[in-house]
Every structure is written in C-alpha cells, then in structure tokens.
Amino acid sequence: MVRLKDIAEVCGVSVATVSRALNGLTNENRERTAFICQTARDMGYYPNAAARTLKTSRSNNLGILYEDRMNHEYFSSLFDELRREADAHGYDLTFLGQGDFSESNYYEHARQRNLDGVIVVQADYDAAGIIRLATSSIPTVIIDHTYDGCDCVTSDNRSSMDQIVRHVYARGHRRIAFIQGEKGAVSRERLAGFYKACAELGIRVPVEYVREGHFHDPAECTAFIRELMRMDDKPSCVLCPDDYSCLGALWLLESQGVRVPADISLVGYDGIRMSQMMTPRLTTYCQDTVQIAKEVFTLIIDAIENPETHIPKQITVSGMLMEGETVR
Amino acid sequence: MVRLKDIAEVCGVSVATVSRALNGLTNENRERTAFICQTARDMGYYPNAAARTLKTSRSNNLGILYEDRMNHEYFSSLFDELRREADAHGYDLTFLGQGDFSESNYYEHARQRNLDGVIVVQADYDAAGIIRLATSSIPTVIIDHTYDGCDCVTSDNRSSMDQIVRHVYARGHRRIAFIQGEKGAVSRERLAGFYKACAELGIRVPVEYVREGHFHDPAECTAFIRELMRMDDKPSCVLCPDDYSCLGALWLLESQGVRVPADISLVGYDGIRMSQMMTPRLTTYCQDTVQIAKEVFTLIIDAIENPETHIPKQITVSGMLMEGETVR
DNA sequence: ATAGGAAACGTAAACGATTTCTTTTTTTGC
DNA sequence: GCAAAAAAAGAAATCGTTTACGTTTCCTAT
Secondary structure, X not given: OOOHHHHHHHHOOOHHHHHHHHOOOOXXXXXXXXXXXXXXXXXXXXXXXXXXHHHHOOOOEEEEEEOOOOOOHHHHHHHHHHHHHHHHOOOEEEEOOOOOOOOOOHHHHHHHOOOOEEEEEEOOOOOHHHHHHHOOOOOEEEEOOOOOOOEEEEEOHHHHHHHHHHHHHHOOOOOEEEEEOOOOHHHHHHXXXXXXXXXXXXXXXXXXXXXXXXXXXXXXXXXXXXXHHHOOOOOOEEEOOOHHHHHHHHHHHHHOOOOOOOOOEEEOOEOOHHHHXXXXXXXXXXXXXXXXXXXXXXXXXXXXXXXXOOOOOEEEXXXXXXXXXXXX | OOOHHHHHHHHOOOHHHHHHHHOOOOOOOOHHHHHHHHHHHHHOOOOOHXXXXXXXXXXXXXXXEEOOOOOOHHHHHHHHHHHHHHHHOOOEEEEOOOOOXXXXXXXXXXXXXXXXXXXXXXXXXXXXXXXXXXXXXXXXXXXXXOOOOOEXXXXXXXHHHHHHHHHHHHOOOOOEEEXXXXXXXXXXXXXXXXXXHHHHHOOOOOHHHEEEOOOOOHHHHHHHHHHHHHOOOOOOEEEOOOHHHHHHHHHHHHHOOOOOOOOOEEEOOEOOHHHHOOOOOOEEEEOOHHHHHHHHHHHHHHHHHOOOOOOOOEEEEOOEEEOOOOOO
16 A cells, blocks of 8 residues: 655655645645646555544544344345445444444444444433444434434324324315334324314324324234224224335235225325325335435535534425325 | 543553453453443443444444345345344444446445455446455355356245245146246246246246336236236236235236236246235245345354364255135 | 744654563472 | 562554655856
C-alpha cells in the first residue's frame, strides 16, 4: 500500500505537506498542490482508514443495528435505501452484532469500532443495551420507535390506519375488524389510529373485532379471519397486520372457497411487491422507505457534524394508501 | 474511553505488560495477570479497533459485496446466516459499496478499510472490479459463481435440476418445460442439469420447451406458461426460475381458471417461506443457506489465517427437494 | 532596500495499540 | 549461597495519519 510518506518522497516534500495538499488545507491549488494530488492519484493512493480514524476519531462508518432476521421485505428495502444514502454521504455501514458482546452492549461495540453513529433499524426497544446506546453520546437514530429526547424516524402508523379506515368507510364498510401485530410501539400506534378514526366516523367496534396476533403469520391471520367470519355480527372488512399474512390468508381463504372481496374485504400493510403482482391486487399501505432513509441521514449527519447544537427530533414519514382490488 | 495507559497507571505497571496480559502472551495466569484482566474489565476497557488495526493490519472486519437490492428472500436469508457466522467467529461485517469508488474499485475500498477478507454475495461477475478483487491478495470468497483459482461456494444448481427432473419424471411427467432465469453461471448450470437429466431419462425436449426469462418476474413467468399451454404438444409440467415467479404465476393462473396441478404442474426454486404457507404448497428446491454460510467462513478464515498454505477451493453445497402439492 | 506580515512548508508530537529489544527479577542447579 | 538460565516487566519504536508550532520564503508597503 502506498502511504503519504511514499508520495512525499516522490514529490520531494514533507509528509505534512502531502496531507495538507490532499485534504485541501492549503490556500488554493497552487502548482505544487496540484502536482502532489496528481502524483497521489497516479500512485494509487488511498488513505488508511485505521490511521485516520485513530488520529481524528472519526471513522466515516455507521453502525446498523438489526436484531431480527432480514426476512421482511419492509426491512430489506429500508435497508437498501439506507445503504444508498450511506454511499451518497460517504459513509460505510457496519453491522452491530452481538459478537463477544454477550450482555448486549452495543454501546461498547460502537465505541470500539469508532463508529460515528448508529442507526437502529429494529431491536428490542425495552432492552437495556438499546436504551444505553440511545442515551449515549454516540449519535443514534431510531427507526419505528420513539424515545423521548432521541432522534427517531417513524412511519405514520397512526395516520395510516386513519386513512385506511376512512378508505374502507368511504367504500361502504361499517363493520371493520383489525388484527394487530406483535405488541409494541408500532401496533400501539396503529391501534390508536384505528380507534380514533372509527370514533370520528361513528363506527362501533365490538371488542371481538380487535385481535392481538403477530406479524408475518399467515396461518394465524387466516384463523382469525375465519373466526371473525363465524360471528353473528361478522365484519365486512378485516385489516391485517401486514401484506405477508394478508396474502397468505387471502390465498388460503380462496382455496377454501371464500371469495375476496365478494365474501370479505381485506387490507394489508407494507405494500410488498408481490402484493401488487397478483389478482386481486392487495389494497394496502406502502411505507416510504426512501423518505425514511433520507430523514435518518439528515438527522444522523447533523448529530455527527454539530454535536453541540444538534437537537434530537422525532420525525414521522407518511406513506401512501395503495388501492387494490381486495376491498369491495 | 479507557486506554491501556489508564489501566497501566491504575495497576502500576507498564502499558506493554497490560497489553500482554490481556492478550494472554504471558506465561499462564500469574496473580498479576489476573489482576490486570480484572481491572481492565472493571474499568470497562475495550481495545480501540483503529489502533489495533493500524499496528497489526488485521481488522477483524469482513466486507460484504452485494450490488443488487436485498429484496430476494434467498439473499436476505443467506445474508442472515453470514451475519450469524461472522458473529460466531468474531468478525464484523461491513458493506462494500461503491461510494467514492466510481470505477467500481472494490479492491481499493477493501484495502482502505483494512478488511481481512471479502465475501461476494452477488455481483456482476464479468466486471473488472470484481475480477480484480477476486484475483487480489485479499482473501475473497465468491458465492454462486465460479472463477478458476478462487475460493467459491455455489449451491448445487446442476444436481438440483437433476433431482427435480427425476422427481417429476417419477410422478409420470414426460413433457417437461423449463423457464430459465437471467443468463449467467447459475442459469447455465441449471440448464445443463436439466438437459442431462432429460437425456439420461430418455425424455425428448422440444426447443420451445426451454425459455429464457428472468428471475422474480411473475408476469413474465405467467406469460410463458400460458404460451406453453397453448402449444399442440403442450408440457404437463413447467419448471419455473424461482418461487417468486412461480407463486405469482400460480396465483394468476388460478384466477384465470387454470387449476394447479390438475391442468398443469409447476415447480419453483428457492423454498421461500411463503411457498410453504399456502395451498397448494409449492414443490420446490430449497438451498441450504446455513451450510453455504458455514462453508464460506471455513474458506475465508483459512485464507486469512494461513495465507501461505491456503489453496483455493470450489465447494458445492447441496439443498433439498421439497415436495409440495403442485406436481400431480 | 528593508521591515513586516502572510503564506507555505517542515518538524515533531500525538492517536492507542503491539512488539522488539533490553533490563530486571525470579528460578534453578550445583 | 551463588552463578547461570529463564521468566517477566519496562522502554521505546512503530503502524499511517493529522495538526500545532516553528521556520522559511515570498510578497508588499514604506
């Protein structure tokens, strides 16, 4: 590997001069500066990140925290967008696993690697390790969860449900059931949005219409729907926790002779690709992962570059209702 | 952050002694060594990765090269397994994006970050940047493609097709069509396996039975299937490029009144979760991502630790045929 | 022509670890 | 009990950068 010293020797100047020249710290490109830069390029110079990090304690490297498996399309596409943003801003992305770090001490891991910041994509938000990280001096942005006084970017779980309810209401539905996903901030918000919209529209919601389930569990979702359909006062429309379960349910129901949306209307959540590739196309709500990633980076970069003046923000990114063919 | 120096002061020894104690370079745990280690733990010491990397030119960090989007379940689950393995072996994983690196010079990026090795999960295998990396002195393992003289781990694309063909043959099918995915090593291998099995079983394959398509394109897959079904000598079974297209096609066909497997048998590829969650369950072939990840790490760790004696290997990992309900 | 000031460059000290070499301490054999 | 060998600890160099601090060079104004 070619070092500053090598360039310095070739150019006949000192190492410091080369460093300044390459970092543009010299007053405008005098002839010599240009020569140095050209030589560096010719020699194929790239700064040694470790050395630079050691000296400046800046690594141009961000941590990504993701405890679950990557098997959800929402997360994997969010992740792709984060990767794109990182690239655009000149940062690398390193996974913050547990590794040696048995006590879920993400904070130490981040420190050890001199990470400039951490993006929490998905985690157990009640765990001590996460809270420690979020409240540490390391710039941290949390996605899809809100801590007071921390930078957070969430999708509009509350208002999206509001939109969905109003949408199906507009199409004539008055008996709307809601299958929730895992307990947590996301489900809480969605439930709140659901109740609020129903209340505002004067829709009565029997307790049995709201079920607590899990994300990404088509079998469970199907079971719930069948139960709901067996009720005397059965719902005409069911809001599913996500597209994955909804699609699975849709499929299973059809194979059992239930017609969607003739017999029952279904709404998904996420807007995964497959939901738009089959008939009937799912009516669903598509989160704006592009925008979420953008907001994450404006926050984290401000936190990194202006550690003094930066004030944590909670940002909500709204998605878009995608009208399909599963709501009558 | 607490440094070796701090520990040294507290313990009243030199920095060198602390370093040796922590790295176990002293002859067995004398009292002093134990004391130093305990103090280090109490003080919450973690070695500064940048400093250590600078001195040892080992980073305990591997690059992951993935050019496409993460939106395929095969890749995202492969990726999860790699992450698990990395954790288990004490490595971090950093994404090798393009960033500043306009001419796709992954090699420089890896060098700059002092990566100990690079895992190529998916890339344009003909691009100069990849070849440069693969033939460089940086330990590199390629997944799902084979370069001579490089470490490669591929799933058994050839023998899997062989198994699939024999399976449907055993169930009575003699007119078997095959929709290929994108051109490339994977498709080439699969096609070879397909032809070989057909030849061995004495099955005639009309040229129109083999179509060149794309991965993950349900619409295209459906179109091909419909064309095939319009033929006079129409196939009784179609092998699709992947589960995603196969599922989409299955769905679309059913909605158009075509029954699977009554009217036509379908076989997927990948074994994505959803393929096993609906009726009919897809007959498909499931790649062993766990094993692939394991093999990748045995290769790359040997390459890192024994740079002199390491000899590149090409390893094939076999998956498993999953018998579903889409083949009559 | 020269003093004064600005600009450019060089010197050297960091950053936090590892490691070689040297010195000190401990052990061991007689 | 002492010399020699072995073991442990310390001192200092080093990895490749950045950067504070001096020094030199070069301009400009008097």
